Amino acid sequence: MPFKKLHPDILEKLVQLEITTPTPFQSESIPVIKSGANVYCIAPKGSGKTTTLILTTLQKLKCRAIGNAPRALVLVANKEIAMALYDAFLFYTKETSLRVYVGYEELHNDVQKSEIAMGVDILISTPKSMNKLFLTNGVSISDLKLFSIDDAEFLTQKSAYAAIMSITQSIQKCQYVLYAEKMHPMLKRFEGYFMEYSKVVKF
Numbered sequence: 581m582p583f584k585k586l587h588p589d590i591l592e593k594l595v596q597l598e599i600t601t602p603t604p605f606q607s608e609s610i611p612v613i614k615s616g617a618n619v620y621c622i623a624p625k626g627s628g629k630t631t632t633l634i635l636t637t638l639q640k641l642k643c644r645a646i647g648n649a650p651r652a653l654v655l656v657a658n659k660e661i662a663m664a665l666y667d668a669f670l671f672y673t674k675e676t677s678l679r680v681y682v683g684y685e686e687l688h689n690d691v692q693k694s695e696i697a698m699g700v701d702i703l704i705s706t707p708k709s710m711n712k713l714f715l716t717n718g719v720s721i722s723d724l725k726l727f728s729i730d731d732a733e734f735l736t737q738k739s740a741y742a743a744i745m746s747i748t749q750s751i752q753k754c755q756y757v758l759y760a761e762k763m764h765p766m767l768k769r770f771e772g773y774f775m776e777y778s779k780v781v782k783f
Contacts, residue, residue, distance in 0.1 A: 583635075585614075589643040590635055593672050603628035609781040610636060618756045618778035622763050627783055629759045630665065633728050634672050636757070640726045641701055645677040649720035650696070650703040653727045655710060655744065657734035659684035662704050665730060669702060678702060683709045693718035707735075707743035714747055724754045727774075732760040732767055741766065748774040 583594055583602055594600070602610065605627040612619050613636040623629055637652045656662045666682040673680055681700040683692045689712050696703065696719050703710075703719065713719045727748075734740050748756075756774055760767060763782070771778055 583610075586610075586635065587639055587643045589676055590638050590672070593675075599631075605629065605781070605783045606632050606635075608783075612779055612781055613755075613757055614639060616755055618775050619758070620763065620767070620775070620778055620780045620782075621757060621759045622761070622780065623759075623783035624761055630668065630730060633730055633757070633759060634669055637669075637702060637726060637728065638672060638676075638678070640755075641678060643673075643676045643678060645679055645699070645701050647723055648697070648699040649723040650681075650700045651723050651725045652702045653710070653721075653724060654702065654704045655707060655727070655729045655747075656704060657731060657740075658706060659686060661730065662706060666704050669704070673702075680704065683713070685709050689713065689716060689718060707740040707747070711743040711746050714750055721751050721754075724751060727751070727754050727756045729756075729758045732758045733762070733764060736764050736766045745773065 583591060605623045609621050609632050621629060641651055654665065656665060662682050662684050666680060669680045678701045679699055680702045681696060683705040685706060685708050692713060735744055758767060
């Protein structure tokens with residue numbers, strides 16, 4: 581069954597990539613994410629989790645830039661993953677007005693603050709870098725609609741866990757989507773915090 585009910589810009593990009601049929605994981609997860617619920621997406625490598633993250637982010641933001649503050653935040657384990665995801669997002673967004681920004685520890689906080697202030701729709705960051713932005717008022721979260729966590733196993737590390745708890749405590753209302761290969765007990769624990777009333781799509 582082909583991809584359905586996605587923004588025309590996304591469908592056009594999928595045609596260019598010759599991606600016509602969603603993976604079983606994508607068929608099940610995309611409608612649940614589009615519903616606005618908090619979702620745990622648990623599936624093995626190669627199931628299409630990262631593509632799902634990109635497609636649902638673009639769908640949520642309607643493929644167009646609005647305002648200056650980030651409306652989608654993607655948290656990743658490290659700089660390498662952040663850069664790879666940034667490149668993937670750029671490919672999907674280059675014919676839209678969406679602005680994607682990537683931040684990581686090695687990039688000075690003041691540089692990130694000034695560049696983000698120029699206007700960003702999708703912000704990709706590591707937990708430590710994101711937490712520092714929060715603590716120094718370097719990013720506005722007032723317009724945040726979607727908070728995705730890619731390959732969330734890294735949140736089982738003590739410092740990353742502390743950072744995500746600090747970040748999410750400041751966010752009033754937002755949809756959270758957490759992607760992982762396995763449902764680690766520590767990830768399940770988030771249900772008592774920011775993953776309230778969450779749904780689980782498991783493969």
